[in-house]
Amino acid sequence: MNGTxxxxxxxxxxxxxxxxxxxxxxxxxxxxxxxxxxVTTTIVALLVLLGFIFERYVYLDVSLVYSMISFVGLVALARFLERGI
Amino acid sequence: MSSIIGLIFISLGLAFDFFGCLGLVRLPDVYNRLQAATKCVTIGTCSILFGTFLVVGFSAAGLKALLCIVFLVLTAPVAAHAIARGAHRAGVKLWKGSVVDKYAEDKEGEI
Structure with missing residues (x-):
């Protein structure tokens, strides 16, 4: 892990x-x-970078599942903004 | 050679990510912020993933990175569109410098 x-x-x-x-x-x-x-999209990038730096590519699986879960959560949040629960 | 190109892609993606987050703070309106945040951050993250793919090569990790790119490109615009529609229906006003609001005209036509 160097300065870059x-x-x-x-x-x-x-x-x-x-x-x-x-x-x-x-x-x-x-x-x-x-x-x-x-924040969710940026954290996907952060997980990929961490996996790239520490050479633990299992973090890529984590980022894939995290993006799926955040998509479902955001669509639910948008429905809530639209007309309440 | 391909690892140098991959590092260049990762640097470009980081710049896009940072400027998207900066636009989230600087712009005046929900819709403007949504545009800056969604487009810049999506293309930045896809660029970082593509750079990782170029560095790693055709292995399991590289193919997972490509799969993650496909999934982000499919889902991020859908989520942004849903948030914009929800904000408009919840009655968030446009910025005073905005000149046109086609969605409000469409809603008047419905009623």
Whole structure:
């Protein structure tokens, strides 16, 4: 693990911090839903990078399943925003 | 050689990811934020996955990366569209600089 890979992780971490800032500030619930969408997609990238850095490719399986579960959760969240439970 | 190209793809994807997250903070409106966040972050993550595929090569991990690209491209626009529709139906106002709202015109036509 050399300096380049640490910089990769730092950039992803900065993006995640920006997303959490929007999740704290967001005026409406829809803003927070958008932030959750962005966080899940960014975490898929983070898992892939971690698997690439530490050479544990089982993290790719984790990212695949995580993207599926986040898709189902986001569609349910959008239905909730549309007309309540 | 292909690992150098893969690292270039990973760097480009990281730049796209970061600028998408920056747009999520900087833009004024739910719909603008949704556009920046969804498009930039999806293409950035797909680029990182493709770079990983180029570095790893045709092994089990590389094929899983390609499968993850296909799944992200299929599902991320659907989720973004559902969130935008839910926000519009929940009554979130557009930004004051927006000039056209076709979905509201369509809804008036329905009623």
């Amino acid at each position: 890979l640490i910089i990769f992780l730092a950039i992803i971490g900065a993006g995640l911090i920006l997303c959490f800032l929007r999740m704290l500030k967001g005026p409406t619930a829809s803003d927070r839903a958008v932030a959750v969408d962005t």
